[in-house]
Amino acid sequence: MQDIIIIGAGPAGSTAARLLKQQGVDVILVDRATFPRDKTCGDGLTPRAVGMLEKLGVIETFSETGKRIENARVVAPNSTGILDVPMPAPRKTPPYLYTIPRLTLDDALLQHAIADGVPFLGQFNVLDVNISADGAEVIGKQNGEAVTLHAKAVVIAVGANMKLLRTLGFGPTDKHIVLAARGYYRNVKGLSGNYEFRFDGVPLPGYGWVFPLAEDGMANVGVGMFPKADGSPHPMTARQAFDQFVAHPALQDMLADAEPVGPVRGFPIRSDFLRSKTHSDRLLLIGEAIGLVNPLTGEGIDYAMESAEIATHHLLTALQTNDFSSAAFDAYDAELREKYGWLFKFCETVLNKALNKTALNTLVTVAKWKPNLKEMFSDIVLGTGDFDAPVTRRQILKEALFG
Numbered sequence: 001m002q003d004i005i006i007i008g009a010g011p012a013g014s015t016a017a018r019l020l021k022q023q024g025v026d027v028i029l030v031d032r033a034t035f036p037r038d039k040t041c042g043d044g045l046t047p048r049a050v051g052m053l054e055k056l057g058v059i060e061t062f063s064e065t066g067k068r069i070e071n072a073r074v075v076a077p078n079s080t081g082i083l084d085v086p087m088p089a090p091r092k093t094p095p096y097l098y099t100i101p102r103l104t105l106d107d108a109l110l111q112h113a114i115a116d117g118v119p120f121l122g123q124f125n126v127l128d129v130n131i132s133a134d135g136a137e138v139i140g141k142q143n144g145e146a147v148t149l150h151a152k153a154v155v156i157a158v159g160a161n162m163k164l165l166r167t168l169g170f171g172p173t174d175k176h177i178v179l180a181a182r183g184y185y186r187n188v189k190g191l192s193g194n195y196e197f198r199f200d201g202v203p204l205p206g207y208g209w210v211f212p213l214a215e216d217g218m219a220n221v222g223v224g225m226f227p228k229a230d231g232s233p234h235p236m237t238a239r240q241a242f243d244q245f246v247a248h249p250a251l252q253d254m255l256a257d258a259e260p261v262g263p264v265r266g267f268p269i270r271s272d273f274l275r276s277k278t279h280s281d282r283l284l285l286i287g288e289a290i291g292l293v294n295p296l297t298g299e300g301i302d303y304a305m306e307s308a309e310i311a312t313h314h315l316l317t318a319l320q321t322n323d324f325s326s327a328a329f330d331a332y333d334a335e336l337r338e339k340y341g342w343l344f345k346f347c348e349t350v351l352n353k354a355l356n357k358t359a360l361n362t363l364v365t366v367a368k369w370k371p372n373l374k375e376m377f378s379d380i381v382l383g384t385g386d387f388d389a390p391v392t393r394r395q396i397l398k399e400a401l402f403g
Ligand SMILES: Cc1cc2nc3c(=O)[nH]c(=O)nc-3n(C[C@H](O)[C@H](O)[C@H](O)COP(=O)(O)OP(=O)(O)OC[C@H]3O[C@@H](n4cnc5c(N)ncnc54)[C@H](O)[C@@H]3O)c2cc1C
Pocket: 007, 008, 009, 010, 011, 012, 013, 030, 031, 032, 033, 039, 040, 041, 042, 043, 044, 045, 046, 049, 124, 125, 126, 127, 157, 158, 159, 160, 161, 164, 180, 181, 182, 222, 266, 267, 268, 269, 286, 287, 288, 289, 292, 293, 298, 299, 300, 301, 302, 304
């Protein structure tokens, strides 16, 4: 019997596997895909994601395939309001963003785990997990053959695989599912070199992005469509929203001579961490499997790696005490809620109140003349700030009025 089986070799699973192996844990990592595999994504890494790559000692791996970016840019629905947000001076996170294609990022993280001694089973599709007093049984199929693995505990890192999450009793609790789609383009004109979020051309509530990649003139272009405030789904499909976004004159200018690289792909994003269940007996969930994706920006690579690190500490304690009960894992849940709770609440509030034309046009104009407000906002949303306590509405209002 293994100590730990990790299901899913995305940023969450590979990070957890590597960190556990480095602590001498008998861990095995499985994934239904063959690597390198792509994952539909914007390929954007926030400063806290870059911070995790530095902490894991792997940032150098991406010196050629990754692009370092210094600014985030927000374009208002009226297209004329443009807000540049430079990444703040180094604090707890590095002062820059990155783009790294997921084909490269995820494979590299997995290869680092394998190099540290983690056994990896690819093309291993997990169908179910049975829990008993003696351990956990992972039931799957590898290359069409039924396989069962046994462990003391299992880490679920399957991202937004709702089907398996529902089978295991961890399905999304509400309709906080973002529909998203992205495409790659070569020869894009006028790339600003910024991490560009655009609200012009996308049906609201939603956002578009243009993220430049390391290859000159190449960009990842995409859209995310939020459900409405009452929880009802966005009336458009992600593909319809994508087509509307790239048909907007601003995008048409950029894409006039561009060629698409590969097909446009859609995938859901689960961002309902505030209402998700994170554990049960012998099961611990990490990354997007617990909705740990920023409800406002759709970024989840950072939280995937961070939650993997947090989970590692709790799994080491469980192994030492031989206590894998849900009650023992309550401490993991509490640590996550304390770290991310207020940030996710803040982002959901902004999402519900400000993702309309009037509010966004006003916000971009006001923030332009209020550097402190702008910095406070990006410090909260991108997680670059060193806040001792949650920032209150009163503090934000004070910056907006008097800052
Ligand atoms: C269109 C789009 C754009 C996005 N843009 C960004 C962005 O720019 N920046 C950002 O930070 N985040 C972005 N995200 C979110 C980001 O992709 C996820 O939050 C992140 O991948 C979560 O990492 P993870 O390791 O938890 O899960 P994943 O990366 O999804 O990895 C899960 C792994 O589990 C495996 N798996 C699933 N089911 C099974 C099974 N039954 N058996 C075995 N293996 C299984 C999968 O093959 C996969 O390898 C975007 C998402 C979408 C859809």
